[in-house]
Amino acid sequence: MSINSAMLAGVSGLKANSAALAALSDNIANVNTVGYKRSQVDFQTMVTGGSSGGYSAGGVLAHARHYVTQEGLLQRTGSSTDLGISGQGFFVTTERAEDLTASDSRLFTRAGSFSVDTLGYLRNSAGLFLQGWIANTEGEITVDPSDLTRLNSINVGAVGGAAEPTTRVSLNANLMSSQAVSPEFATYDASTNSMAMYDPETGAGVRPDFEMQIPVSDSKGGKRTLAISFLKTDVPNQWLAEIRAVPASDVVTGAGLSNGQIRTGLVAFTQDGRLDVDAMQAMGAQALFPDPENAILTFGASDGAAPGAGQVNWAPGLGVDDQQVSFDLDTAAGGLTQYDSQSVVQAVITNGTAFGNLTNIEINEQGYVTAIFDNGVTRRIAQVAIATFPSPDNLISVNGNAFRVSQGSGTYNLKAPGTGGAGMIAPNQLEASTVDLSAEFTGLITTQRAYSASSKIITTADEMLEELIRVKR
Structure with missing residues (x-):
């Protein structure tokens, strides 16, 4: 009967608008919810079959839709x-x-x-x-x-x-070219009378003409110190150099090294005061670094095998890992130079850090x-x-x-x-939430009106049925 179908259509309208109200309520309640995606209830018609002479109302069906792809601000x-x-x-x-x-x-x-x-x-x-x-x-x-x-x-x-070991040292220092040759140069011997042996109180060893210290970090972030000592020779543009650990007990050295020495040899300069890479390469083993463009110090681990001739390990008591330190001695911005001005260290730049939290x-x-x-x-x-x-x-x-x-x-x-x-x-x-309060409040108004209209369908159908019942009276 068409009146009954109209009443059922009204009921479906109440259900659909109730669902719409629920979605609007969720949206409004989550207006400040981080990342919230608004929902909306879409309505779709329901059609039922009817006789050739009448019409049967199908009503409305609610379908929730989530705007998940809509991005919030x-x-x-x-x-x-x-x-x-x-x-x-x-x-x-x-x-x-x-x-x-x-x-x-x-x-x-x-x-x-x-x-x-x-x-x-x-x-x-x-x-x-x-x-x-x-x-x-x-x-x-x-x-x-x-x-x-x-x-x-x-x-x-x-x-x-975390701690990072030092792997690179960049030097910017000058050795005074007019430095007088020390009388001690004649007695210098890297093994028996070296700069590493120098003791100002006893006068032992050879006093360096210039010395610089370089802080480095080991594999555990412990602070170690390397010293580079220089002694002017009687050959123009050449200096004797020694790299040693301070204190000497930080390292264990192989044959040919003593008193914490890590490396010894000659450093040569050109006539215009720059590091003479070609001359040092020609010196071979006599140079401090046979290839100044690949100047690397290698330290064996504390628990490593005994160092061979000319090799160095970190001391067993330190308990640190092996390490390589690359020296940048010849850079456009500075490097190691020999000009006729005061011997001075302009800058020592190292990487590596102590333990940090x-x-x-x-x-x-x-x-x-x-x-x-x-x-x-x-x-x-x-x-x-x-x-x-x-x-x-x-x-x-x-x-x-x-x-x-x-x-x-x-x-x-x-x-x-x-x-x-x-x-x-x-x-x-x-x-932010994708909810637009102005749109949601407008939706509240229209949903409320639609709900009221659906309830009117039910009351009207009820009055018509009651009128039909009165016919029998």
Whole structure:
């Protein structure tokens, strides 16, 4: 009967507008929720079959629609672990941090309000743990987009202090060309009467004409000191040089070296005061470095085998690893020179640092999570993974402003930020809710009117049925 179908159509209208009101309520309640994606209830007609002489109302059916692909405004915050995504994609998260298996659910979210929890994991306000590719001990990261189980929860609390050994020394110093040849030069012998043996109190050894000290860091960040001593020879533009450890007990030397000596030999200069690379190469083993353009000191590890002739190990008591230190003696900006001015050290530039403590965590646009230490060392920890979907609007919403895979969304595709259509990471920013309050309040008004109109259908159909019943009276 058409009147009954009209009443049922009114009921369907009440149900549909109730669903619309629920979606509007969710949107308004989440206007300040980070990364929230607004929902909307779309209406569609329902048509039923009718007789040739009448019409049967079908009513209306409500269908929820989630605007997941709609991007919210990125707003800057003061936290280095707050993350947004500029472009397509989702953060990959899990509900627990450790001992993950293939059966553990992975959830996808744009809510990047991450902070460090008590165990050091990056966790957002919904309690979801951020996933990424973890760096190995060398700081290298292998991205594997094909395997979700290769992702792990990013932990920044497990990063300890860091130290970097010195690997490079750049010298900018001058030796006075008019320096008089010392009478002690005639008695100099690198093995039996050297500058390394010089003792100002006893007068032992040979006093150097000039000496400079170079601070270096060992593999554990311990501070070591190297000294370079120079003695003018009776050959123009040539100086005797010795590199030694201070104190001498920091090293164990092989045959031909003593009193902490690391290297001995001649240094030659051109007539215009620059380091004479060709002359030193021609000297061969007599030069301080046979190839000044590849001047390298090599230290064996503390637990290494006894050093051979002309070789040096760090002392056993230091317990440090082997190390190579490259010297830059001939640079356009300075280097080692011999001009007729005061012998002076203009600059000694070294890399390497002492032990430092973690001070900050930074995440860049490529998703690299980097630990910053107070000694200037940086260490890469992980790279944030981004997941994209063929149809993200069909993802299924779950608690915590997150989504899970559905048949309609298609399978995920893991990507590094900024590659393959995935968005870039927006550090120190959060994505705002996509809710527009003016549109939602307008929707409230129209939904309320539609609900009232549907209720009028029911009351009108009821009055018509009552009138039909009166016919019998």
